[in-house]
Amino acid sequence: MPTLIVATGNPGKLAEMQTYLEPLGCQLTLKPTEIEVEETGSTFYENACLKASQVAKAVNQWAIADDSGLAVDALDGAPGLYSARYGNTDRERIAKLLQALEGVSQRQAQFICVVSIAAPDGSIQLSTKGICSGEITHSPRGDQGFGYDPIFWLPEHKKTFAEMTKVEKQKVSHRGKAFNKLIHQWPGLKFDSF
Template sequence: MKQIIIATKNKGKAIEFKQFFSDYGIEAMSLLDMQGDIPDVEETGTTFEENAALKAEQMASLFDKPVLADDSGLMIDALDGRPGIYSARYAGEPKSDQANMNKVLEELTAFTALEERTARFVCVLAIAVPGEKTIFRKGYCEGTIAFSEAGENGFGYDPVFIPKGYQETMAQLSAGVKNSISHRKNAILHLDEWIQDIL
């Protein structure tokens, strides 16, 4: 495999994956690099795996090349795993990070001890190679939900998520620290063995 397409239009995510694959001599291109009108894939799955596979498989058949897609979100134990696959639009449309955080903090008001507010970020990577079975790799970042938001570095639920072993929220950590402990980074590390196999 000399090339792989990353099914994302997110610049930051694209850069992270490109750097990872370049270490193996694999050229990674994101949807931002592709020509033409690329249709959005509807995420109709009921799990992170299903949504990641939908994106990877549809793009793999469109371009006839290996494609990596990811689906990720926040799971809070006290909320029975919500917001889960609905993390990006938890407070409804139009999607708003602020409204999502407000909703989560509101729903957790009855949980007044930090140890009752355990949560994790989950990232599932799906790799679809035309004619082959889709493979999955998973990564987690464990932590707790803060009582109020803090920090400017980050997006999504970062200002209310305190990673395990830290006192600060994800949005208070430097980009370097955040990227080294993130759920996406942990999922990418699990890709390493798969790539070693195919190389």
């Protein structure tokens, strides 16, 4: 089983990916800090592929990357690709989004995640996508999770992501769905071919 280089410098993201990939028994390690990848794609798919490919080529090893964000229907998909840069802190991002939706009754939104794996030559060998549909609340609820979790409401669960346990969230989240698909497609990867 190869070690996958995670195309991030964020140890929290590495830990989260390790949890999702635990059933496969693969090892993950952070990318070298000197490797920077500019996210110039126009979709989550393009950015995930770009990050995985560039890191894989730079270290000549298998790499994994994800790109994700929140797309709000009433805002024509915003914040979308710019979800992490919609403000300087989670609190700012939430406040800005709630302000943008002030007076808006249609609050449907989707969290989207794309996970890509690249071979050492940079070729993308696998990409999966997970979508979790919900609604944006009028105010934050719950204290679990991060990012937009306190305002992302799942009607069928009657909770925001921030009100769910980590296990509950992993089962229904966009990232959980993308990694679940990846796990099912994993056996098709040809690690020995590179």
